[in-house]
Amino acid sequence: MPRYVGSKWKKTAAIMRNSSLAVNVPSTSRMSRQSLKEYLARYQMVYIKPEHGSYGNGVMRVETTSSGYRYQLGTKARNFRAYDSMYQSILQHTKGKRYLVQKGIHLLKHNGRKFDLRVMVQLSPNNVWETTGIIGRAAAKGKIVTNYHSGGTIVNADQLLSTHTNQVQSRLRQLSSMGVRAGAAMQRAFPGVTKIGLDIAMDKTLHPWILEVNTSPDPYIFRKHSDPKVFKKIMRYIKADRSR
Known part of the structure; x- marks a missing residue:
């Protein structure tokens, strides 16, 4: 049975051990009153997310504003003048669960909508x-x-990137290479891991950032890939994986 690793903290640490991948991981810490305050002072915009969780549930965007602070959960944003007031409000949502705080990456947009890969x-x-x-x-x-x-809407990667660069295939090869190195790093840290899904954000300089590593990635979103051979191969590898 392929191994599942739930802790985002442990997965981030595993990727960080590879020096060639560490430059692609946004600064990340366990969230506390102090660490969130320090991250906001340093980066102005951060994301906080449950250490264990999926589908983006519980993720909040937190930022400094001209009049104080703001955080957004779902589509609802709340503003605060004082940091402690905001932090107490955030704690009502985290409900005692462990959360991580991560340097915020301003995602590229396509037709006005933020996207990642x-x-x-x-x-x-x-x-x-x-x-x-x-x-x-x-x-x-x-x-x-x-x-x-x-x-979210599934869109071909080359379609999203083509409005930001004329070197789409080169960028996709870069991501492909990064994926292979991340897979090997995860397997070293967690023997038994046989598949991963990397959530990659690109900033305006087209630097790729590994936001998260999933060890049970949903293969079915690739049904919407423009090349049907991609989904067929993914499923063939999954089937072979089950019979190891």
Whole structure:
């Protein structure tokens, strides 16, 4: 049975151990009253998310404003003059669960909607890590997360990137290589992991940032890929994985 790793903190630490990948991971810490305050002072905009969770549930965008602070959960934003008032309000949502705070990356947009990329990486039947698919996810209007299960729209990666660069294939090859290295890093840290999904954000300089690593990524979003061979290959590898 392929191994599932739930802790976002442990997965981030595993990726950070690879020096070639560490430059692609936004600064991340466990959230506390102090760490969130320090991150806001340093980056002005951050994301906080449950250490254990999926589909973007519980993710909040927190930022400094000209008159204080603001955080957004779902489509609702709240403003505060004082940091402590905001933090107490956030705690009502976190409900005692462990949260992480991460440097905020300003996502590229397509037709006014923020987007990120999902990179599917699998251990092939020949036991070689391989990036088997890359697809884009555009956030629903007013949402801060791009997840399909939170109303996001699946869009071809080359379509999303083509409005920002004329080197689309080169960028996709870069992400593919990054995926292979991330797969190997995860397998070293967690023997038994045989597939991962990387959530990649690109900033305005087209620097790729690994926002999260999933060890049970949803393959079915690749049904919407323009090349049907991509989904077929992903499912063939999953089937082979089950029979290891």
